[in-house]
Amino acid sequence: MSEAPGYQRFFAELKRRKVFQLAAVYGAAMFGVLQAADVLVPALHLPDVLMTMVAVLGLIGFPVALAVAWTYERTAAGLVRTEDAAPGELTEIISAPAAKRWPVGLAAAAGTALLLVGGWLALGRPASGEGDTATPAAAGTATSATTVSIAVLPFEDMSEQGDKEYFSDGLSEELIDVLVRVDRLRVAARTSSFAFKESAADIRTIADSLGVETVLEGSVRASGDRLKITAQLVQASDGFHLWSDTYERQLTDVFEVQEEIATAISDALLGTLGLEGRTQFTVARTDIEAYEQYLLGRAFVSQRGPALRRAEDHFRAAISIDSTYAPAWGGLAEVFAVYPYYVDIPVDEALAESERAARRALALDSLSASARVALGSVLRERRKWAEAEAELLNALELSPESAEANGEYSQYLGYVGRLGEASEFADRALALDPLSGHKLGIAGVYSLLAGDVEAAEERMWRARDFSISAIILTQHLVSQGRFDEAEQAARLSPSTTDMLLTLVEAVRSPVGSETRARVLEQISDREMPLDLGGGTPQSAWLLLLGEREAAIDLLEGMLEGPLLGLEMLWLPVYDPIRDHPRYPAIVARLELPE
Structure with a gap:
């Protein structure tokens, strides 16, 4: 019988010297050590470099351990140099059935693979493609x-x-x-x-x-x-x-x-995540029952619409239990700041109540970002531009990743005509709160303000049950003569569907028709909340109905107090009025900042 090839004799020697067994055991054991270190190092606040050291030592130790296994064998007397194979010993290993030869080799391969994977996970994954965003694991080495x-x-x-x-x-x-x-x-x-x-x-x-x-x-x-x-x-x-x-x-x-x-x-x-700096914070103390009421209020305030009434009830219940609980006052301030947009309530009354609650919250906790947002919103509606921006920027400094702070600041920017910036902050608010139909609709409206019609339509079509974006989308489509699409858009928000369908029908109706006359009487009511078509959208409908003078009259009357949805004045639907002799005086009365 001819002698077996050299590579077979080499693998037989590896098996005889138990190098395969050591590779399998070492690789599996080190993989387990690396996984444990990956959990324990951050949990015990140990230096990140320790993880790297464990991985590097494990990888370096692998060939050293294999060399030791090749050279020495363990006996009752300790480690001794491995003797050369006896005559015929390697041939016997080579001629053994595959079922006896292969398992130990496969185990060695698996152990080696586990070790390499463990080291790869510990030391960082290679980039998956050009331009990929850095993953959290690599954040520590990313740029500032x-x-x-x-x-x-x-x-x-x-x-x-x-x-x-x-x-x-x-x-x-x-x-x-x-x-x-x-x-x-x-x-x-x-x-x-x-x-x-x-x-x-x-x-x-x-x-x-x-x-x-x-x-x-x-x-x-x-x-x-x-x-x-x-x-x-x-x-x-x-x-x-x-x-x-x-x-x-x-x-x-x-x-x-x-x-x-x-x-x-x-x-x-x-x-x-590789971010430096420790953030200190404290949790406001209160009675447990007051705290439960506060949490219930937070859950309802995020829903907007009719749910705001329930939010107000819960915040007031919390305050009745503990009148010094700042978060409840901040929540109440937020409710009243947005009330005019969703609830039929006198605007001045709502803003006064919001300001009172916000200042009470800030007196109790000057670092309350939610109270700053509410106060900034009130000042914005009163057109106190410098004070409003200062409060909203203060809120963003306190809570830079707050969706509400970014959203309310975007509305301030929209009010004062900084439309590109307004759209950017609206997009940021949406990115922070991507499942919010409210944020999606507002981002759509602000895309339209910034001139990105395609993005605006796409977003507003996706916004469900948010009346303000449904109103603006319907007006936008009507202004382009896309009446069938406008009727579909009118159905995006059930609370305004009937009203919007009637308005679309009125625009399509002949001048002097009964439908037009009835609608003109309805939209002359200045007490309508914004989510029912109040504020600037009312004058936009008058323009769409060809009532240019009536639209100017309504705008001038609205300027006597807070003008809800002021940013809508910069939408394309208002283009037909910009050359009106009285329009420059309207803009001048806004006293917009330079």
């Missing part, structure tokens, strides 16, 4: 301009009685509140994140919907006076756990517990 994105999902209440939902929701909100203050960390707004409460969607689907790279999720379990809270940060692209931790605490002061856990989680989170 890098922005990392995250969504904080509502923590699951896993208590036996299911009665700690207020705490789990509150913890999620406190985490959002602290993270939105961090520069270069983009945080999905509460409205969008909480849309996935009790959802069965997987992490990647949620992240794609919210436009984020990472997702923070967790749970709360209460038993007696003990709390067990878990939290984990997941990279959406591959489900890899970037960080996780478990906290067990006494339920003696839920606000102190929230503060402690939120700070610990945010510190670990920022370190994991």
